């Protein structure tokens with residue numbers, strides 16, 4: 001088993017990762033977001049990729065999700081934890097909370113969202129009933145329990161197109177649909193990982209209450225402050241999860 005972490009906003013690098021090397025991979029789909037860092041976390045070898053590039057400058061709708069997933073597969077990765085900043089919709093999902101979603105709804109559009117498009121020998125439909133790997137999720141949840149890190153152990157992640165934040169009406173609709181969290185990068189990453197038969201789970205870190213859940217505008221200052229706290233907990237959770245991994 002080789003584990004990879006894809007870090008999102010607020011997690012462009014992991015200071016505790018001992019970097020052993022880096023790999024650049026060219027793919028038939030173009031360039032990944034950044035070089036893949038090969039490193040050790042909690043004494044376990046893993047690969048880290050900055051989803052938005054390093055420095056953080058690729059917006060959610062411009063990320064080459066296919067190149068990122070293809071590159072990880074080329075490097076022998078078998079499981080991926082995607083870390084993502086989100087807005088909180090559900091009552092339990094306040095700022096700095098960490099959640100391990102078990103379902104998702106995709107509201108994004110216009111993204112290259114499949115490997116199964118051209119030159120096919122047959123049409124392929126992946127099963128996506130459980131969009132996140134149940135066994136990888138369980139490992140993260142157990143790690144959180146052992147390390148006494150407070151998490152929400154389930155929730156529905158809604159993926160919007162961005163880069164703008166949502167309107168009050170959009171968040172009301174998402175709440176009606178059953179979304180607990182709203183982010184911009186969860187898809188097509190999860191589906192592409194499934195197409196490549198990679199186990200994939202998401203750690204969501206709440207940066208702000210989603211639009212209209214509390215009064216007032218959402219500010220970048222607020223997002224940065226909450227992410228600072230939330231990502232420190234997410235890193236602790238990643239370290240605890242790495243301890244459980246085999247390599």
Ligand code: HPA
Nearest residue numbers: 085086087182183184207
């Ligand atoms: N909406 C969508 N994505 C986000 C948000 C939000 O409120 N906060 C952080 N990422």
